[in-house]
Amino acid sequence: MPPDSEAPDPRTAVHVDELSKRIIEQLQQDGRRSYAAIGKAVGLSEAAVRQRVQRLLDSGMVQIVAVTDPLQLGFLRQAMIGVRVAGDVQEVADQLAEIEEIEYVVITAGSFDLLVEVVCRDDDQLLEVINRRIRNLAAVTGTETFVYLKLRKQTYAWGTR
Structure with a gap:
């Protein structure tokens, strides 16, 4: 969810399949992980991972940020x-x-x-x-x-x- 935005209505939340969840888990471990490395881990091509990540970003479900200490x-x-x-x-x-x-x-x-x-x-x-x-x-x-x-x-x- 983007910062400063209101929480999405759970009744209209975007459905995320298991493959997208696995991609999200890869990004949660390392937001800089390459699409090729993610693809290898989840069994998709680099292009397919790129498309899925872009859809997740466009929907506002995922954002990739640097977390500081x-x-x-x-x-x-x-x-x-x-x-x-x-x-x-x-x-x-x-x-x-x-x-x-x-x-x-x-x-x-x-x-x-x-x-x-x-x-x-x-x-x-x-x-x-x-x-x-x-x-x-x-x-x-x-x-x-x-x-x-x-x-x-x-x-x-x-x-x-």
């Missing part, structure tokens, strides 16, 4: 912030999505209306984001911050198993 880039503080809202949750979600340090915004059910993930250089920047940017939004009634101490697992392999 924030710590190695000098962003030493990551946190998940639960946000409570009075009023239009979608409007607040859109406002939060505009904040540069916020990487992830999801509308939820439960004790929080929204969950947002932030990536910051340090605690001072995290405080700035929470105190002056998130809590300053008129409809935000409360936040709870969950600071990441250590990342143990991060995967992008959903949807093919």
